[in-house]
Amino acid sequence: MTAPAHSAVLVAVMAGATILLRFLPFIAFRKRTPRYVAYLGRVLPPAIIGMLVIYCLKDVQVHTAPFGVPELLAGAAVVLLQAWKRNSLLSILAGTGVYMLLVQAVF
Amino acid sequence: MGKRTVKEAFLSSVPVMAGYIVLGMGFGILAHNAGYGLPWAFAMSLLMYAGSMQYVGIGLLTGGASVLNTLLTTIMVNARHLFYSISMIDRYRDAGKYKPYMIFALTDETYSLLCDGKAPEGTEPHRYRFLVSLFNHFYWICGSVLGSLLGSVLPFSTEGIEFSMTALFIASFTEQWLSSKQHIPAAVGLLGTLGCLLVFGPGKFLIPAMLVITLALSLLRGKLDAGKEAES
Numbered sequence: 001m002t003a004p005a006h007s008a009v010l011v012a013v014m015a016g017a018t019i020l021l022r023f024l025p026f027i028a029f030r031k032r033t034p035r036y037v038a039y040l041g042r043v044l045p046p047a048i049i050g051m052l053v054i055y056c057l058k059d060v061q062v063h064t065a066p067f068g069v070p071e072l073l074a075g076a077a078v079v080l081l082q083a084w085k086r087n088s089l090l091s092i093l094a095g096t097g098v099y100m101l102l103v104q105a106v107f
Numbered sequence: 108m109g110k111r112t113v114k115e116a117f118l119s120s121v122p123v124m125a126g127y128i129v130l131g132m133g134f135g136i137l138a139h140n141a142g143y144g145l146p147w148a149f150a151m152s153l154l155m156y157a158g159s160m161q162y163v164g165i166g167l168l169t170g171g172a173s174v175l176n177t178l179l180t181t182i183m184v185n186a187r188h189l190f191y192s193i194s195m196i197d198r199y200r201d202a203g204k205y206k207p208y209m210i211f212a213l214t215d216e217t218y219s220l221l222c223d224g225k226a227p228e229g230t231e232p233h234r235y236r237f238l239v240s241l242f243n244h245f246y247w248i249c250g251s252v253l254g255s256l257l258g259s260v261l262p263f264s265t266e267g268i269e270f271s272m273t274a275l276f277i278a279s280f281t282e283q284w285l286s287s288k289q290h291i292p293a294a295v296g297l298l299g300t301l302g303c304l305l306v307f308g309p310g311k312f313l314i315p316a317m318l319v320i321t322l323a324l325s326l327l328r329g330k331l332d333a334g335k336e337a338e339s
Contacts, residue, residue, distance in 0.1 A: 002168055002169065002170075002171040006171065007143070007147070007168050009174060010164070010167060010168055010172065010174065010177045011147070011150060011151055011154070011155070011164070011168070013174055013177045013178050013181065014151075014155055014157075014160060014164050014167075014177060014181045015151075015154040015155045017178055017181040017182055017185065018155050018156075018157045018160060018181060018185050018188070019211060021182065021185050021186065021188045021189055021192075022188045022191070022192055022210050022211060022213055023192070023210055023211075024189060024192065025189055025192035025193045025196060026192055026196060026199070026206075026210055029193075029196050033196050033197055036325075036328075037193060037196065038196075038197060039328055039331075039332055040193055040194070040321070040324065040325075041193055041194035041195070041196060041197060042194070043292040043324050043327075043331055044190050044193065044194045044292070044320075044324065045194055045218075045222040045223070045283075045292075046280075046283050046284075046287065046289075046290075046292040046293035046296060047292045047293065047295050047296030047299075047320050047324060048187065048190050048191070048194075048218075048222075048296060048320075049219060049222075049276060049279050049280045049283055049293070049296065050280060050293050050294070050295070050296025050297030050298075050299075050300065051187070051296045051297070051299075051300040051313075051316055051317070051320065052187075052215055052219075052276040053273070053276045053277055053280050053297060054297060054300040054301050054304055054316075055159075055187075055300070055313065056272055056273035056276055057273060058304055058309040058312070059309055070267075071270075071273070074270060074274070075273070075274075075277050078274045078277040078278050078281070079277060079281050082277075082278045082281040082282055082285075083281060083285060086282065086285070088122040088275070088278045088279070088282060089121060089122040089125065091274065091277075091278040091281075092122060092125065092126060092271055092274040092275050092278055093125055093271075095270065095271075095274035095277070095278070096129070096267070096268065096270050096271040096274050099267045099270035099274075100265075100266065100267035100268060100270070102267070103266055103267040104264055104266050104267060
């Protein structure tokens with residue numbers, strides 16, 4: 001195991017860098033927001049959510065068994081439930097349940 | 108009005124509650140199994156409060172990574188937070204005393220709850236956003252502590268539970284798609300990132316994806332900016 005002092009330094013570095021990234025744009029544009037940045041602020045949200053979906057699925061192996069089938073089925077369940085009921089909590093819990101069932105009992 | 112704001116903030120945070128307790132527990136269990144017990148899990152969830160980076164962080168800790176490597180990895184994994192902050196600059200501008208904490212606590216999930224910009228009727232918007240941020244942070248810490256304590260004694264297999272984060276984003280994406288007339292930004296984000304993943308591989312695609320998305324949305328500004336004005 002790594003020495004506790006070194007671990008504490010690493011945790012501080014990770015926390016500090018994360019905080020810095022979150023504050024940087026607010027510090028850089030504290031006086032007024034350029035129109036271009038304001039435009040990005042409007043159109044980025046849906047694009048980022050799309051990026052996060054892919055980010056979560058980045059390690060899925062589509063060339064080896066189970067070929068990403070559990071992710072595909074559970075993901076489809078989330079989309080269909082959300083389109084049907086418009087209830088995020090329900091979609092998330094049901095989709096996760098489907099996924100756990102698939103990876104534990106089927107594949 | 109105060110009570111109403113608390114109630115609405117709590118109700119908004121409920122979809123994240125399950126995910127954060129589950130994922131927080133996942134983190135607590137992972138940390139516990141790697142030899143980092145309760146104080147570590149608690150401190151990381153309190154101070155870093157960045158889900159995927161905490162998972163990655165356990166790997167860095169157990170591997171005894173260097174300070175420089177840890178710094179670079181954190182910047183790579185968390186650079187997307189620059190995006191969240193950029194799109195919240197105007198919304199958080201007048202948040203006053205709540206502002207520093209709200210910026211600190213702007214995670215993927217909190218962002219996905221607050222990025223549509225609407226605070227419920229009859230609430231004080233800044234207080235509402237502050238409370239949503241705070242509730243989510245609280246769930247995350249609770250999950251981490253629970254996972255750390257229960258780590259080795261859970262009576263059932265939690266394999267696959269990490270999918271709740273994926274499910275949260277898929278649900279947000281679907282909801283956003285259904286409630287918006289403008290689908291180009293969402294498609295750019297999804298397809299641009301997928302393209303970068305295929306080209307650059309799972310280790311290095313995030314930064315190129317952010318550049319591609321920013322570039323594509325900048326080039327489409329003439330079209331999208333006009334469309335947005337007309338819509339609102």
